[in-house]
Amino acid sequence: MNKIEERINELIEYINKASYEYYMLDSPTITDQEYDDYYNELLNLEEKYPELKRDDSPTNRVGGEALDKFEKVTHNTPMLSFDDVFNEEEIILFDERVKKVISNPYYTVEPKMDGLSGSLTYKNGVLVRAATRGDGLTGEDITLNVKTIKTVPLKLKKNIDIEVRGEIYMSKLSFEKANIERRKNNENEFANPRNAAAGSVRQLDSKITAKRNLDFMAYYVPSPENYGLKSQFETMEFLNELGFVTNKYNTHAKNVKEIIENIEKLSKIRNDLPYNIDGVVLKVDDLKDEEKLGYTARVPRWGIAYKFPAEEVLTTLNEIKFTVGRTGKITPNAIFSPVHVDGSLITKATLHNEDYVKEKDVRVGDVISVRKAGDVIPEVVEVKKERRKDGLETFKMIENCPMCNSPLIKKDANHYCVNENCPSRQIEALIHFVSRDAMYIEGFGERIVEDFYNMNYLHNIDDFYTLEKYKDELKTLEGFGEKSIDNLLKGINDSKNNSLERLLFGLGIRYVGKKTAKILATEFGNIDKLINADYDLLKNINDIGDIIAKSVTNYFSDEKNINLINRLKEYNVNMKYTGEKVDTSNEKINNKTFVITGTLSNPRDYYKDILESKGAQVTSSVTKKTDYVLLGENPGSKYDKAKELGITIISEDEFNELI
Numbered sequence: 135m136n137k138i139e140e141r142i143n144e145l146i147e148y149i150n151k152a153s154y155e156y157y158m159l160d161s162p163t164i165t166d167q168e169y170d171d172y173y174n175e176l177l178n179l180e181e182k183y184p185e186l187k188r189d190d191s192p193t194n195r196v197g198g199e200a201l202d203k204f205e206k207v208t209h210n211t212p213m214l215s216f217d218d219v220f221n222e223e224e225i226i227l228f229d230e231r232v233k234k235v236i237s238n239p240y241y242t243v244e245p246k247m248d249g250l251s252g253s254l255t256y257k258n259g260v261l262v263r264a265a266t267r268g269d270g271l272t273g274e275d276i277t278l279n280v281k282t283i284k285t286v287p288l289k290l291k292k293n294i295d296i297e298v299r300g301e302i303y304m305s306k307l308s309f310e311k312a313n314i315e316r317r318k319n320n321e322n323e324f325a326n327p328r329n330a331a332a333g334s335v336r337q338l339d340s341k342i343t344a345k346r347n348l349d350f351m352a353y354y355v356p357s358p359e360n361y362g363l364k365s366q367f368e369t370m371e372f373l374n375e376l377g378f379v380t381n382k383y384n385t386h387a388k389n390v391k392e393i394i395e396n397i398e399k400l401s402k403i404r405n406d407l408p409y410n411i412d413g414v415v416l417k418v419d420d421l422k423d424e425e426k427l428g429y430t431a432r433v434p435r436w437g438i439a440y441k442f443p444a445e446e447v448l449t450t451l452n453e454i455k456f457t458v459g460r461t462g463k464i465t466p467n468a469i470f471s472p473v474h475v476d477g478s479l480i481t482k483a484t485l486h487n488e489d490y491v492k493e494k495d496v497r498v499g500d501v502i503s504v505r506k507a508g509d510v511i512p513e514v515v516e517v518k519k520e521r522r523k524d525g526l527e528t529f530k531m532i533e534n535c536p537m538c539n540s541p542l543i544k545k546d547a548n549h550y551c552v553n554e555n556c557p558s559r560q561i562e563a564l565i566h567f568v569s570r571d572a573m574y575i576e577g578f579g580e581r582i583v584e585d586f587y588n589m590n591y592l593h594n595i596d597d598f599y600t601l602e603k604y605k606d607e608l609k610t611l612e613g614f615g616e617k618s619i620d621n622l623l624k625g626i627n628d629s630k631n632n633s634l635e636r637l638l639f640g641l642g643i644r645y646v647g648k649k650t651a652k653i654l655a656t657e658f659g660n661i662d663k664l665i666n667a668d669y670d671l672l673k674n675i676n677d678i679g680d681i682i683a684k685s686v687t688n689y690f691s692d693e694k695n696i697n698l699i700n701r702l703k704e705y706n707v708n709m710k711y712t713g714e715k716v717d718t719s720n721e722k723i724n725n726k727t728f729v730i731t732g733t734l735s736n737p738r739d740y741y742k743d744i745l746e747s748k749g750a751q752v753t754s755s756v757t758k759k760t761d762y763v764l765l766g767e768n769p770g771s772k773y774d775k776a777k778e779l780g781i782t783i784i785s786e787d788e789f790n791e792l793i
């Protein structure tokens with residue numbers, strides 16, 4: 135070994151030791167400056183002598199070359215997960231099943247980390263491969279990305295061959311930071327740390343992953359007997375010795391009573407943990423017992439995952455704020471003191487309409503309980519009437535538009551502002567026009583649309599296509615760099631080529647949703663034919679009823695709207711259907727109903743668009759009519775419902791095969 139190689143080895147050793155002390159033990163022994171000096175020296179040597187760069191060098195943590203795609207990886211042993219249970223009775227049943235095989239079971243009780251599982255393979259102590267779970271049999275190679283995770287040892291403290299499994303997750307703090315960054319860049323915020331972790335680990339550019347600050351917690355070793363291990367707890371100790379972080383809240387229980395006590399303790403501290411947990415994992419501790427219990431065709435019999443019930447959190451209702459939608463509909467919204475619910479910070483929830491508020495009898499100043507319905511949308515569950523202070527005023531619906539003061543009109547349960555020049559309605563219509571399912575002009579968040587409206591650059595939707603004129607002026611606006619304006623203008627220009635259905639949806643014709651817009655676009659092929667279509671012609675189309683037919687003819691009989699379309703034509707906005715016709719050739723998909731659940735490698739709309747283009751329907755709840763459930767990681771109750779109803783469940787890989 136030459137001197138340079140020796141120095142490189144020495145530096146790696148210093149840096150690894152320092153990182154271990156800093157990230158794993160929380161007790162650094164060198165200063166940040168010393169660390170940086172070692173690091174920079176190593177970086178310089180590696181640049182000068184690339185042939186001497188080691189695979190486990192800590193400089194890999196900043197990320198490397200971007201990939202075109204992820205390679206597939208076959209797991210040596212399938213990456214299974216446990217069956218989920220939701221209450222004490224089910225835990226008792228699990229314990230009874232275990233006791234049929236083992237006389238005195240001893241359990242481990244572990245926090246169920248809410249991230250995504252990963253498998254790390256070490257050869258001779260060096261991390262050589264990291265993979266996602268995928269469908270359990272085949273995952274994706276995410277080695278470069280995982281190397282950026284500070285709590286993943288690149289080199290173990292023992293030179294052994296081993297596979298270690300655990301959870302890749304994002305701490306609450308890193309999640310907040312990532313979202314601050316995204317807000318700054320006008321990007322959509324991550325809904326929760328799990329999505330943020332899943333999105334970050336599947337970046338083709340590992341430099342982006344490096345910035346997201348992910349973490350890893352180890353919890354499982356396949357074939358632990360190969361390392362002389364006798365229990366789950368010994369496995370955890372062994373993992374610590376190798377340099378992994380394991381959960382310090384892992385405990386033991388010898389019966390259901392102790393299990394429940396531990397679950398209760400964990401649910402009490404859950405909100406104070408620096409990361410999200412969504413339940414508790416129970417495992418039989420003794421590895422011999424595990425072996426005796428074995429596996430069903432799908433899951434281990436030696437463990438189970440208990441999921442916490444959807445969290446309901448108490449908060450105070452500070453205000454009922456009215457918003458005006460693009461159709462003029464007035465919605466009362468509950469604005470409450472910010473609270474963390476199932477991992478996300480929430481501050482408001484819709485109260486739908488006057489009747490809804492009155493039925494719940496919600497009053498400003500009330501203590502209310504809130505939760506996330508269907509795991510995402512905040513909802514007011516109930517008012518804690520027993521805690522109501524005297525003198526709180528009953529809710530009174532407003533009579534005038536909160537924005538333009540026009541008198542409101544009541545239709546069925548809803549109130550509307552009918553002033554077409556109401557600024558709120560106009561802003562909402564502009565936001566709708568550029569939104570994802572409409573013209574999809576990227577970069578135009580709500581705030582920018584509102585700012586441009588207030589600065590008089592935007593008024594009607596066709597004004598987007600005149601923004602180019604103000605290019606130089608826009609570039610001088612505070613908060614808008616040259617590049618961001620260029621990107622916006624490029625997005626606007628690109629949108630001119632969209633297929634007709636996007637424009638039809640974007641126009642905001644009452645009752646013409648995304649699906650109807652597609653039907654109209656495919657049926658008529660271009661906008662002029664649609665403009666000339668009369669009520670009867672429209673009404674005769676499948677899935678177009680009386681209300682839609684009336685609304686469409688109404689819209690196109692208004693001269694103002696025809697003028698708008700003519701202006702759009704002048705700006706060369708495409709008015710023809712150019713999108714792909716629905717391809718009905720795949721019988722396994724055409725006319726079938728799909729439900730998508732869990733975290734997949736792309737946003738849900740990606741799968742939805744593919745399925746719909748092949749004639750399938752994608753719905754949100756699992757019923758007897760559902761044909762397939764497309765299953766991602768960490769699915770919710772839809773998965774259980776699908777199992778209960780015996781519906782075909784497919785993984786992402788099976789989905790890819792199907793299409």
Ligand code: IVH
Binds near residue numbers: 353439
């Ligand atoms: S053990 C055979 N331990 O929750 C299962 N999993 O169903 C081996 N998880 O998908 C996994 N915390 O991603 C295990 N302490 C923990 C865990 C844990 C979270 C995840 C894991 C798996 C699911 C359990």
